[in-house]
Amino acid sequence: MKYPDGRVYSAPSSWKEVTYGNRGMDLEHEINLSNQYYLETNRAVIYKKPTPIKVSDVDYQSRGKMIRKAFFESPSTTDYNGVYRGKYIDFEAKETILKTSFPLKNIHEHQIQHMFRVLEHGGICFLIVRFQTLQETYLLPAERLQTFLKRETRSSIPYSYFQEYGYRIPDGYVPRIDYLKVIDTIYGGVF
Protein backbone atom coordinates (compact mmCIF):
# COMPACT_ATOMS: atom_id res chain seq x y z
CA MET A 1 0.00 0.00 0.00
CA LYS A 2 1.20 3.50 -0.82
CA TYR A 3 0.41 7.00 0.30
CA PRO A 4 -0.94 9.31 -2.41
CA ASP A 5 2.53 10.90 -2.61
CA GLY A 6 4.12 7.54 -3.41
CA ARG A 7 5.70 6.75 -0.04
CA VAL A 8 5.21 3.11 0.89
CA TYR A 9 2.87 2.72 3.79
CA SER A 10 4.27 0.75 6.69
CA ALA A 11 1.91 -0.40 9.41
CA PRO A 12 2.88 0.59 12.96
CA SER A 13 4.19 -2.34 14.96
CA SER A 14 1.06 -2.39 17.11
CA TRP A 15 -0.93 -3.54 14.08
CA LYS A 16 1.43 -6.34 13.25
CA GLU A 17 0.63 -8.06 16.50
CA VAL A 18 -2.75 -8.77 15.05
CA THR A 19 -2.39 -12.09 13.32
CA TYR A 20 -5.71 -13.68 14.16
CA GLY A 21 -8.77 -13.37 11.95
CA ASN A 22 -11.84 -11.25 12.55
CA ARG A 23 -13.44 -13.95 14.60
CA GLY A 24 -12.49 -13.39 18.21
CA MET A 25 -11.23 -9.84 17.84
CA ASP A 26 -13.55 -7.50 19.60
CA LEU A 27 -15.28 -4.60 17.92
CA GLU A 28 -13.73 -1.95 20.15
CA HIS A 29 -10.23 -3.14 19.33
CA GLU A 30 -11.00 -3.23 15.60
CA ILE A 31 -12.41 0.29 15.70
CA ASN A 32 -9.39 1.55 17.62
CA LEU A 33 -7.09 0.04 14.98
CA SER A 34 -9.18 1.60 12.23
CA ASN A 35 -9.02 5.01 13.93
CA GLN A 36 -5.27 4.62 14.28
CA TYR A 37 -5.10 3.85 10.57
CA TYR A 38 -7.22 6.91 9.75
CA LEU A 39 -4.87 9.01 11.87
CA GLU A 40 -1.67 7.62 10.34
CA THR A 41 -2.99 8.01 6.80
CA ASN A 42 -4.20 11.52 7.61
CA ARG A 43 -7.80 10.72 6.78
CA ALA A 44 -9.49 11.77 10.04
CA VAL A 45 -8.80 12.48 13.71
CA ILE A 46 -11.10 10.23 15.71
CA TYR A 47 -10.44 8.80 19.17
CA LYS A 48 -12.15 6.64 21.73
CA LYS A 49 -12.72 8.62 24.91
CA PRO A 50 -11.14 7.24 28.07
CA THR A 51 -13.47 5.28 30.35
CA PRO A 52 -14.79 7.63 33.03
CA ILE A 53 -13.41 6.63 36.42
CA LYS A 54 -14.08 8.25 39.77
CA VAL A 55 -10.85 8.26 41.75
CA SER A 56 -11.29 8.20 45.52
CA ASP A 57 -7.87 7.33 46.91
CA VAL A 58 -4.41 8.07 45.51
CA ASP A 59 -1.09 7.00 46.93
CA TYR A 60 1.27 9.89 46.26
CA GLN A 61 4.21 8.06 47.84
CA SER A 62 4.53 5.45 45.15
CA ARG A 63 6.15 6.19 41.81
CA GLY A 64 3.70 7.46 39.22
CA LYS A 65 0.94 8.32 41.75
CA MET A 66 -0.79 4.97 42.22
CA ILE A 67 -4.57 4.97 42.44
CA ARG A 68 -5.65 2.73 45.35
CA LYS A 69 -9.38 3.04 45.13
CA ALA A 70 -11.59 4.07 42.21
CA PHE A 71 -14.86 3.19 40.51
CA PHE A 72 -16.09 2.94 36.95
CA GLU A 73 -18.72 5.55 36.11
CA SER A 74 -21.43 5.53 33.43
CA PRO A 75 -20.42 7.57 30.42
CA SER A 76 -22.56 10.66 29.71
CA THR A 77 -21.64 10.70 26.04
CA THR A 78 -20.82 8.17 23.35
CA ASP A 79 -17.41 6.53 23.26
CA TYR A 80 -15.98 7.89 20.00
CA ASN A 81 -15.71 11.34 18.50
CA GLY A 82 -13.52 13.48 16.33
CA VAL A 83 -13.24 15.42 13.10
CA TYR A 84 -13.58 14.24 9.50
CA ARG A 85 -13.50 16.67 6.57
CA GLY A 86 -14.30 19.52 8.91
CA LYS A 87 -17.39 17.85 10.32
CA TYR A 88 -17.95 16.64 13.85
CA ILE A 89 -18.22 12.83 13.99
CA ASP A 90 -19.71 11.04 16.99
CA PHE A 91 -20.65 7.42 17.51
CA GLU A 92 -21.17 4.50 19.82
CA ALA A 93 -20.19 0.89 19.04
CA LYS A 94 -21.83 -2.21 20.47
CA GLU A 95 -21.86 -5.96 19.96
CA THR A 96 -24.59 -8.48 20.51
CA ILE A 97 -24.59 -12.27 20.36
CA LEU A 98 -28.28 -12.25 19.44
CA LYS A 99 -29.23 -13.05 15.86
CA THR A 100 -32.60 -11.38 15.52
CA SER A 101 -32.34 -8.09 17.40
CA PHE A 102 -30.16 -5.55 19.20
CA PRO A 103 -31.34 -4.86 22.79
CA LEU A 104 -31.57 -1.13 23.49
CA LYS A 105 -30.48 -1.66 27.08
CA ASN A 106 -26.95 -1.81 25.62
CA ILE A 107 -27.06 1.97 25.24
CA HIS A 108 -27.57 4.27 28.23
CA GLU A 109 -30.49 6.69 28.07
CA HIS A 110 -28.16 9.71 28.38
CA GLN A 111 -26.03 8.36 25.54
CA ILE A 112 -29.13 8.35 23.32
CA GLN A 113 -29.94 11.90 24.45
CA HIS A 114 -26.38 12.88 23.61
CA MET A 115 -26.71 11.40 20.11
CA PHE A 116 -29.86 13.40 19.42
CA ARG A 117 -28.24 16.59 20.69
CA VAL A 118 -25.33 16.03 18.32
CA LEU A 119 -27.76 15.69 15.40
CA GLU A 120 -29.49 18.90 16.44
CA HIS A 121 -26.16 20.73 16.35
CA GLY A 122 -25.31 19.52 12.87
CA GLY A 123 -22.86 16.75 13.77
CA ILE A 124 -22.70 13.36 12.06
CA CYS A 125 -23.81 10.73 14.53
CA PHE A 126 -24.39 7.00 14.30
CA LEU A 127 -24.34 3.63 15.95
CA ILE A 128 -22.09 0.75 14.90
CA VAL A 129 -23.62 -2.59 15.83
CA ARG A 130 -21.99 -5.95 15.34
CA PHE A 131 -24.08 -9.09 15.30
CA GLN A 132 -21.30 -11.39 16.50
CA THR A 133 -23.00 -14.67 15.73
CA LEU A 134 -23.91 -13.56 12.21
CA GLN A 135 -20.51 -11.89 11.77
CA GLU A 136 -22.16 -8.81 10.33
CA THR A 137 -21.49 -5.18 11.28
CA TYR A 138 -23.91 -2.34 10.55
CA LEU A 139 -23.78 1.42 10.73
CA LEU A 140 -27.13 2.91 11.72
CA PRO A 141 -27.41 6.71 11.36
CA ALA A 142 -28.69 8.36 14.56
CA GLU A 143 -31.56 9.79 12.46
CA ARG A 144 -32.77 6.21 11.93
CA LEU A 145 -32.42 5.39 15.60
CA GLN A 146 -34.51 8.47 16.35
CA THR A 147 -37.24 7.40 13.92
CA PHE A 148 -37.28 3.93 15.45
CA LEU A 149 -37.59 5.25 19.01
CA LYS A 150 -40.39 7.64 18.04
CA ARG A 151 -42.44 4.94 16.37
CA GLU A 152 -41.69 1.88 18.42
CA THR A 153 -42.04 0.94 22.05
CA ARG A 154 -40.00 -2.24 21.66
CA SER A 155 -36.93 -2.63 23.83
CA SER A 156 -34.81 -3.93 21.00
CA ILE A 157 -34.18 -3.04 17.36
CA PRO A 158 -34.89 -5.98 15.05
CA TYR A 159 -32.06 -7.23 12.85
CA SER A 160 -34.30 -6.54 9.86
CA TYR A 161 -34.31 -2.83 10.75
CA PHE A 162 -30.52 -2.75 10.39
CA GLN A 163 -30.84 -4.56 7.05
CA GLU A 164 -33.41 -2.08 5.82
CA TYR A 165 -32.16 1.25 7.24
CA GLY A 166 -28.58 0.53 8.25
CA TYR A 167 -25.48 0.18 6.10
CA ARG A 168 -23.42 -2.98 6.20
CA ILE A 169 -19.73 -2.28 6.93
CA PRO A 170 -17.66 -4.90 5.11
CA ASP A 171 -14.86 -6.60 7.09
CA GLY A 172 -11.50 -5.48 5.87
CA TYR A 173 -7.89 -5.96 6.80
CA VAL A 174 -6.55 -2.39 6.88
CA PRO A 175 -8.65 -0.70 8.08
CA ARG A 176 -10.68 -3.48 9.61
CA ILE A 177 -13.85 -1.41 9.96
CA ASP A 178 -13.88 1.16 7.19
CA TYR A 179 -16.82 3.11 8.53
CA LEU A 180 -15.71 6.38 6.92
CA LYS A 181 -16.33 4.86 3.50
CA VAL A 182 -19.93 4.32 4.57
CA ILE A 183 -20.06 7.90 5.90
CA ASP A 184 -18.93 9.18 2.49
CA THR A 185 -21.79 7.25 0.89
CA ILE A 186 -24.45 8.49 3.27
CA TYR A 187 -23.36 12.06 3.96
CA GLY A 188 -21.22 12.72 0.87
CA GLY A 189 -23.35 15.72 -0.02
CA VAL A 190 -22.65 17.62 3.17
CA PHE A 191 -18.88 17.81 2.71
Added chain:
Amino acid sequence: MKYPDGRVYSAPSSWKEVTYGNRGMDLEHEINLSNQYYLETNRAVIYKKPTPIKVSDVDYQSRGKMIRKAFFESPSTTDYNGVYRGKYIDFEAKETILKTSFPLKNIHEHQIQHMFRVLEHGGICFLIVRFQTLQETYLLPAERLQTFLKRETRSSIPYSYFQEYGYRIPDGYVPRIDYLKVIDTIYGGVF
Protein backbone atom coordinates in the same frame (compact mmCIF):
# COMPACT_ATOMS: atom_id res chain seq x y z
CA MET B 1 -33.17 34.68 31.89
CA LYS B 2 -35.47 33.04 29.38
CA TYR B 3 -35.13 30.51 26.60
CA PRO B 4 -35.94 31.80 23.10
CA ASP B 5 -39.32 30.04 23.35
CA GLY B 6 -40.21 31.96 26.51
CA ARG B 7 -39.60 29.29 29.15
CA VAL B 8 -37.83 30.68 32.18
CA TYR B 9 -34.33 29.37 32.48
CA SER B 10 -33.55 27.69 35.78
CA ALA B 11 -29.95 26.91 36.64
CA PRO B 12 -29.23 23.28 37.60
CA SER B 13 -28.62 22.82 41.30
CA SER B 14 -24.95 22.09 40.73
CA TRP B 15 -24.44 25.72 39.66
CA LYS B 16 -26.08 27.12 42.73
CA GLU B 17 -23.40 25.66 44.94
CA VAL B 18 -21.04 28.17 43.44
CA THR B 19 -21.26 31.20 45.67
CA TYR B 20 -17.67 32.32 45.69
CA GLY B 21 -16.22 34.80 43.21
CA ASN B 22 -13.97 34.10 40.28
CA ARG B 23 -10.93 34.31 42.46
CA GLY B 24 -10.14 30.84 43.73
CA MET B 25 -12.34 28.91 41.31
CA ASP B 26 -10.20 26.90 38.99
CA LEU B 27 -10.32 27.24 35.23
CA GLU B 28 -11.30 23.65 34.61
CA HIS B 29 -14.29 23.94 36.90
CA GLU B 30 -15.37 27.21 35.28
CA ILE B 31 -15.11 25.73 31.80
CA ASN B 32 -17.10 22.68 32.88
CA LEU B 33 -19.85 24.94 34.22
CA SER B 34 -19.80 26.95 31.00
CA ASN B 35 -20.09 23.78 28.92
CA GLN B 36 -22.96 22.63 31.09
CA TYR B 37 -24.62 25.99 30.47
CA TYR B 38 -24.07 25.68 26.71
CA LEU B 39 -25.62 22.21 26.87
CA GLU B 40 -28.65 23.27 28.93
CA THR B 41 -29.31 26.31 26.74
CA ASN B 42 -28.88 24.17 23.61
CA ARG B 43 -26.01 26.27 22.31
CA ALA B 44 -23.35 23.57 21.84
CA VAL B 45 -22.43 20.04 22.89
CA ILE B 46 -18.94 20.21 24.36
CA TYR B 47 -17.49 17.97 27.08
CA LYS B 48 -14.27 17.48 28.93
CA LYS B 49 -12.86 14.05 28.20
CA PRO B 50 -12.34 11.77 31.18
CA THR B 51 -8.77 11.56 32.49
CA PRO B 52 -7.07 8.54 30.94
CA ILE B 53 -6.39 5.92 33.60
CA LYS B 54 -4.73 2.55 33.16
CA VAL B 55 -6.52 0.04 35.36
CA SER B 56 -4.39 -2.86 36.53
CA ASP B 57 -6.39 -4.50 39.32
CA VAL B 58 -10.13 -4.72 39.81
CA ASP B 59 -11.97 -6.26 42.73
CA TYR B 60 -15.09 -7.85 41.25
CA GLN B 61 -16.30 -9.02 44.67
CA SER B 62 -17.06 -5.57 45.96
CA ARG B 63 -20.17 -3.67 44.94
CA GLY B 64 -19.68 -1.57 41.84
CA LYS B 65 -16.45 -3.28 40.76
CA MET B 66 -13.86 -1.46 42.84
CA ILE B 67 -10.56 -0.58 41.17
CA ARG B 68 -7.70 -1.50 43.53
CA LYS B 69 -4.75 -0.42 41.45
CA ALA B 70 -4.52 2.02 38.56
CA PHE B 71 -2.32 4.76 37.16
CA PHE B 72 -2.85 8.12 35.52
CA GLU B 73 -1.76 8.20 31.89
CA SER B 74 -0.71 11.13 29.69
CA PRO B 75 -3.53 12.24 27.44
CA SER B 76 -2.91 11.81 23.68
CA THR B 77 -5.41 14.51 22.78
CA THR B 78 -6.65 17.77 24.24
CA ASP B 79 -9.12 17.75 27.13
CA TYR B 80 -12.20 19.29 25.54
CA ASN B 81 -14.07 18.65 22.33
CA GLY B 82 -17.53 18.71 20.83
CA VAL B 83 -19.79 20.26 18.23
CA TYR B 84 -20.86 23.87 17.74
CA ARG B 85 -22.95 24.96 14.76
CA GLY B 86 -21.98 21.80 12.89
CA LYS B 87 -18.27 22.39 13.34
CA TYR B 88 -15.81 20.33 15.33
CA ILE B 89 -14.47 22.24 18.34
CA ASP B 90 -11.32 21.14 20.16
CA PHE B 91 -9.30 22.86 22.86
CA GLU B 92 -6.97 22.63 25.82
CA ALA B 93 -7.18 24.86 28.91
CA LYS B 94 -4.27 25.77 31.17
CA GLU B 95 -3.45 28.11 34.02
CA THR B 96 -0.20 29.75 34.99
CA ILE B 97 0.77 31.81 38.01
CA LEU B 98 3.44 33.57 35.95
CA LYS B 99 2.80 37.15 34.87
CA THR B 100 5.01 37.47 31.84
CA SER B 101 4.76 34.20 29.96
CA PHE B 102 3.08 30.83 29.57
CA PRO B 103 5.54 27.90 29.73
CA LEU B 104 5.04 25.46 26.86
CA LYS B 105 5.91 22.50 29.07
CA ASN B 106 2.33 22.79 30.31
CA ILE B 107 1.20 21.16 27.07
CA HIS B 108 2.39 17.70 26.03
CA GLU B 109 4.08 17.39 22.67
CA HIS B 110 1.43 14.94 21.41
CA GLN B 111 -1.29 17.35 22.45
CA ILE B 112 0.28 20.00 20.24
CA GLN B 113 0.51 17.49 17.39
CA HIS B 114 -3.15 16.68 17.94
CA MET B 115 -4.09 20.37 17.74
CA PHE B 116 -2.31 20.78 14.41
CA ARG B 117 -3.98 17.65 13.03
CA VAL B 118 -7.36 19.05 14.01
CA LEU B 119 -6.59 22.26 12.09
CA GLU B 120 -5.53 20.26 9.07
CA HIS B 121 -8.88 18.46 9.09
CA GLY B 122 -10.88 21.66 9.23
CA GLY B 123 -11.75 21.69 12.91
CA ILE B 124 -11.74 24.77 15.14
CA CYS B 125 -8.92 24.44 17.63
CA PHE B 126 -7.54 26.70 20.31
CA LEU B 127 -5.88 27.11 23.66
CA ILE B 128 -7.47 28.81 26.67
CA VAL B 129 -4.82 30.20 29.00
CA ARG B 130 -5.49 31.90 32.30
CA PHE B 131 -2.89 34.13 33.85
CA GLN B 132 -4.03 33.56 37.45
CA THR B 133 -2.07 36.35 39.02
CA LEU B 134 -3.25 38.87 36.44
CA GLN B 135 -6.78 37.42 36.52
CA GLU B 136 -6.89 37.46 32.74
CA THR B 137 -8.02 34.64 30.45
CA TYR B 138 -7.10 34.44 26.77
CA LEU B 139 -8.17 32.32 23.84
CA LEU B 140 -5.31 31.67 21.44
CA PRO B 141 -6.27 30.08 18.10
CA ALA B 142 -4.16 27.00 17.31
CA GLU B 143 -3.11 28.75 14.07
CA ARG B 144 -1.36 31.37 16.21
CA LEU B 145 0.27 28.70 18.36
CA GLN B 146 1.53 27.09 15.17
CA THR B 147 2.98 30.37 13.90
CA PHE B 148 4.70 30.94 17.23
CA LEU B 149 6.25 27.47 17.29
CA LYS B 150 7.49 27.80 13.71
CA ARG B 151 9.20 31.12 14.35
CA GLU B 152 10.39 30.83 17.90
CA THR B 153 12.58 28.45 19.80
CA ARG B 154 11.58 29.84 23.19
CA SER B 155 10.11 27.44 25.71
CA SER B 156 7.37 29.83 26.73
CA ILE B 157 4.91 32.13 25.00
CA PRO B 158 5.22 35.72 26.23
CA TYR B 159 2.17 37.36 27.77
CA SER B 160 2.47 40.05 25.10
CA TYR B 161 1.87 37.43 22.40
CA PHE B 162 -1.50 36.63 23.98
CA GLN B 163 -2.29 40.34 24.10
CA GLU B 164 -1.38 40.77 20.46
CA TYR B 165 -2.69 37.57 18.85
CA GLY B 166 -5.03 36.13 21.44
CA TYR B 167 -8.55 37.18 22.41
CA ARG B 168 -9.38 38.15 25.96
CA ILE B 169 -12.32 36.18 27.36
CA PRO B 170 -14.20 38.42 29.79
CA ASP B 171 -15.16 36.93 33.17
CA GLY B 172 -18.89 36.40 33.41
CA TYR B 173 -21.36 34.89 35.78
CA VAL B 174 -23.41 32.59 33.52
CA PRO B 175 -21.55 31.36 31.61
CA ARG B 176 -18.37 32.12 33.47
CA ILE B 177 -16.10 31.65 30.48
CA ASP B 178 -18.07 32.57 27.37
CA TYR B 179 -15.51 31.30 24.91
CA LEU B 180 -18.10 30.60 22.21
CA LYS B 181 -18.74 34.33 21.93
CA VAL B 182 -15.07 34.74 21.07
CA ILE B 183 -15.32 31.85 18.60
CA ASP B 184 -18.20 33.63 16.86
CA THR B 185 -16.03 36.71 16.51
CA ILE B 186 -13.01 34.89 15.13
CA TYR B 187 -14.60 32.18 12.99
CA GLY B 188 -18.01 33.72 12.32
CA GLY B 189 -17.46 33.50 8.60
CA VAL B 190 -17.10 29.73 8.52
CA PHE B 191 -20.54 28.97 9.93
